[in-house]
Amino acid sequence: MMKRSPNSQPAGDDSVRVSAYERRYRNDARDLLYANYHSHSHLDWHDTDHWLDRQAAPILLAWSGNRIVGLIATSEPLNATCWIRLAAVTDDIPAQPVITALWQHLVPILLAEGIETVAVLVLRDWIIRYLQELGFYHAEEIVTLRRGFKPPGAVDKDDLYLRLIHPTDIPRIAEIDQAAFEPPWQLSLIELRRAERIASLSTVALRNGQILGYQLTTLSLESAHLARLAIDPKAQGQGIGGVLLADLIERLARRGIRSMTVNTQESNTRSQRLYERFGFRRNGYDLPVWMIHLHSKAPGTAGA
Ligand SMILES: CC(C)(COP(=O)(O)OP(=O)(O)OC[C@H]1O[C@@H](n2cnc3c(N)ncnc32)[C@H](O)[C@@H]1OP(=O)(O)O)[C@@H](O)C(=O)NCCC(=O)NCCS
CATH class of the missing domain: 3.40.630.30 (Gcn5-related N-acetyltransferase (GNAT))
Known part of the structure; x- marks a missing residue:
C-alpha cells in the first residue's frame, strides 16, 4: 500500500498530488474502487481489471504523501464527448480536495483530445454534490422499462x-x-x-x-x-x-x-x-446523467 508517486505534480491543494496511472498500482486502484463508499464505476461492457489493464483512455491517481487516495478514469473520446468511467476517493479523508485535484489535471488532457462534453451516469448519490461543485449540470434521466x-x-x-x-x-x-x-x-x-x-x-x-x-x-x-x-x-x-x-x-x-x-x-x-x-412499462428505476461542457480558457473551472 505504501507507494511512491512518480512524476507527480501538486494540484490546487498542495497536500494532494496527481500522477498518471501505471500498471504497478493496479491492486491499490482496485482496493480504492472496491473498498470505499466514495466509488463510481460505470464500465458497461468492461470489468475493472480489463479497464485498468488496457489504459486506452486517461486514468489519473491522486496521492496524499505516498498513499493513493483517489482515482479518475474516462472513456475514449467519441465525437468530442467522453464518460467518467471510474472515480474513487478513500472514505477517511475529505473528498473535495482530491476530486478537485484530479479534475484540474484531467481537464487539460481532455481538451487536448478534443473533448467538449463530459458525462457521468450517477449510480450513487455521493457524487452529485462534487459534480455540482465542478460545474456539471443535470442533463437527463435514464429510465428503465420492464416487460412481463x-x-x-x-x-x-x-x-x-x-x-x-x-x-x-x-x-x-x-x-x-x-x-x-x-x-x-x-x-x-x-x-x-x-x-x-x-x-x-x-x-x-x-x-x-x-x-x-x-x-x-x-x-x-x-x-x-x-x-x-x-x-x-x-x-x-x-x-x-x-x-x-x-x-x-x-x-x-x-x-x-x-x-x-x-x-x-x-x-x-x-x-x-x-x-x-x-408491453414495457416504466418501473421507477431511473438514473440521472450529469454533464459539463468544457471550454478551453480556464481548465478546472469549466461550466455548463
Ligand atoms: C427508437 C427506434 C429504435 C425505433 O425504431 P423504428 O424502426 O423507427 O420503430 P418503428 O418503425 O417500429 O416504430 C416507430 C414509429 O414508426 C411507426 N411505424 C411503424 N411501422 C410503420 C410503417 N410501416 N410506416 C410508417 N411508420 C411506421 C410506428 O407506429 C411508430 O410510430 P410512433 O413513433 O408514433 O409510435 C429508432 O427510432 C432508433 O434507432 N432511434 C435512435 C436510437 C434509439 O433511440 N434506440 C432506442 C433507445 S436505447
Missing part, C-alpha cells in the same frame, strides 16, 4: 430478413449506431466489438442484403436486458424496430425467458412509445 411475459402480437416482417449478428457486421452496426444516437450515447467500434462478444442474443434486420438495424441483448438466469436497439435513421418509422423487438421476444420465449428490461433516455419518447407498444 406476454406474446408480442403479430408483426409484419414484409421484405425484412432477420438473423444473428456476425462479427463481420460490426463496422456497419457502428455506422448505424453513430448515425442513430447523438453524442454521448453513441458506441465506438471497439465498444461494439466487445458488446457483441458479451451479449447473449444479438440480431440484425436486413433488406436487400443491407443491414438496417440491430439489437444486443444480455441474459441472466430468467431475465433478459435489451442493451441496445438502433435503426438506420434513413429506415426509421418503417416498423423495423418493432420487427426486431417482436423477433427478440419470440426467441426469448423459446428459451423460457419471461421477463425483460430496457433502458432509454427519458427524453427519447419515440423509443418509449415503441417499448410501450410491446
Whole structure:
C-alpha cells in the first residue's frame, strides 16, 4: 500500500498530488474502487481489471504523501464527448480536495483530445454534490422499462430478413449506431466489438442484403436486458424496430425467458412509445446523467 508517486505534480491543494496511472498500482486502484463508499464505476461492457489493464483512455491517481487516495478514469473520446468511467476517493479523508485535484489535471488532457462534453451516469448519490461543485449540470434521466411475459402480437416482417449478428457486421452496426444516437450515447467500434462478444442474443434486420438495424441483448438466469436497439435513421418509422423487438421476444420465449428490461433516455419518447407498444412499462428505476461542457480558457473551472 505504501507507494511512491512518480512524476507527480501538486494540484490546487498542495497536500494532494496527481500522477498518471501505471500498471504497478493496479491492486491499490482496485482496493480504492472496491473498498470505499466514495466509488463510481460505470464500465458497461468492461470489468475493472480489463479497464485498468488496457489504459486506452486517461486514468489519473491522486496521492496524499505516498498513499493513493483517489482515482479518475474516462472513456475514449467519441465525437468530442467522453464518460467518467471510474472515480474513487478513500472514505477517511475529505473528498473535495482530491476530486478537485484530479479534475484540474484531467481537464487539460481532455481538451487536448478534443473533448467538449463530459458525462457521468450517477449510480450513487455521493457524487452529485462534487459534480455540482465542478460545474456539471443535470442533463437527463435514464429510465428503465420492464416487460412481463406476454406474446408480442403479430408483426409484419414484409421484405425484412432477420438473423444473428456476425462479427463481420460490426463496422456497419457502428455506422448505424453513430448515425442513430447523438453524442454521448453513441458506441465506438471497439465498444461494439466487445458488446457483441458479451451479449447473449444479438440480431440484425436486413433488406436487400443491407443491414438496417440491430439489437444486443444480455441474459441472466430468467431475465433478459435489451442493451441496445438502433435503426438506420434513413429506415426509421418503417416498423423495423418493432420487427426486431417482436423477433427478440419470440426467441426469448423459446428459451423460457419471461421477463425483460430496457433502458432509454427519458427524453427519447419515440423509443418509449415503441417499448410501450410491446408491453414495457416504466418501473421507477431511473438514473440521472450529469454533464459539463468544457471550454478551453480556464481548465478546472469549466461550466455548463
Ligand atoms: C427508437 C427506434 C429504435 C425505433 O425504431 P423504428 O424502426 O423507427 O420503430 P418503428 O418503425 O417500429 O416504430 C416507430 C414509429 O414508426 C411507426 N411505424 C411503424 N411501422 C410503420 C410503417 N410501416 N410506416 C410508417 N411508420 C411506421 C410506428 O407506429 C411508430 O410510430 P410512433 O413513433 O408514433 O409510435 C429508432 O427510432 C432508433 O434507432 N432511434 C435512435 C436510437 C434509439 O433511440 N434506440 C432506442 C433507445 S436505447
